[in-house]
Amino acid sequence: MANFILFSLLIVSLPFLATAASCGGSCRDLNDCDGQLICINGKCNDDPDVGTHICRSGTPPSGGGGGGSCQPSGSLTCAGVTKPTYTCSPPVTGSTSAILTLNDFSAGGDGGGPSECDNMYHSNTERVVALSTGWYAGGSRCGRMIRITARNGRSTTAKVVDECDSRHGCDAEHAYQQACDNNIVDGSDAVWKALGLNEDLGRVPVTWSMA
Template sequence: MANPNAKIAVVLVAVLGLLQVSCAVARRHGKPGPCDDAAAADFVNDLPGRLRGHKKAPHPGSHRCPPARHGGGGTPAVMTVNGFMRGESGGGPSACDGHFHSDGELIAALSTGWFAGGHRCHRAIRITSARTGRSVEARVVDECDSRRGCRGNIVDSSPAVWRALGLDTDVGEVPVTWSDA
């Protein structure tokens, strides 16, 4: 009798190959691709080690894939709360303009990979709460420096963003998706 794990491995390889092809086609048509959905990574990570070659797929948000444009679900992330005013949790002035900002502004800082060396400075992003389903546009004003402890999947936002999404800042971290607006 053939090894059942070998049969499962062959089926999984075929499924993953089809997933890659369908995601590439979807991306060409402006739909979400593999960078916008953690499902493929979670699928691989949930496999027994002997079937995935003992390697973990990248953590959602740790990749350097660009986020989806409108028409897709966005890139999965963890939203944290940040104070952008002098003396608050954000530390120094914002990386994009060297200024402090009001907590009443709809603004955000992105992890280093997503900040893209400042290419997203002053650009609008759409943040959608996984909990409330609400969306808001916020302006990128800062970097959440992944070289200094910020995880690679963070959208660090002002209290105004949290309020607009109907979220309590005392929670500290919530799942969201984000995309270029």
């Protein structure tokens, strides 16, 4: 009887042990694939928009990001502060940990130029976000909705419109700001309000997934 109960518990637990698929693995959407791989015709494969060669060569692109660990690709000194730069972000899962930051996507706002996805500015009343370079994935998530969940239990959806550049910064194009960390969801005022968060905090831990 004890063996039967143990076997039953293992069967029930299996769905919770599922991990992101690697090259050639079955998938339904981006969340099912490891690292920077994307779902193409039901199989996890290299992202043609990013130009990754993970499946073809068996090695991750420069700076990591093919799964596993994401290592710095260099460093950048801005206003006397040196930070690592990244071409990759942590692997995307069904509930990816991130840091939510606040951005003004309107003309003259924090982001400098218009959003990369549509070359437009966006009102503070729009629920829009920029994703760190690895998660932005060369624009493959442009226009797609993600779901963001705060620790207070509230969640909201937002549209991906821009990249939070983890490689470059401290210039006019990036409003003279430091390069982004590689785990950033940079949200508009409307995103913070929808989550019921205090904007004065500036940085808040959240999780996100494709909506």
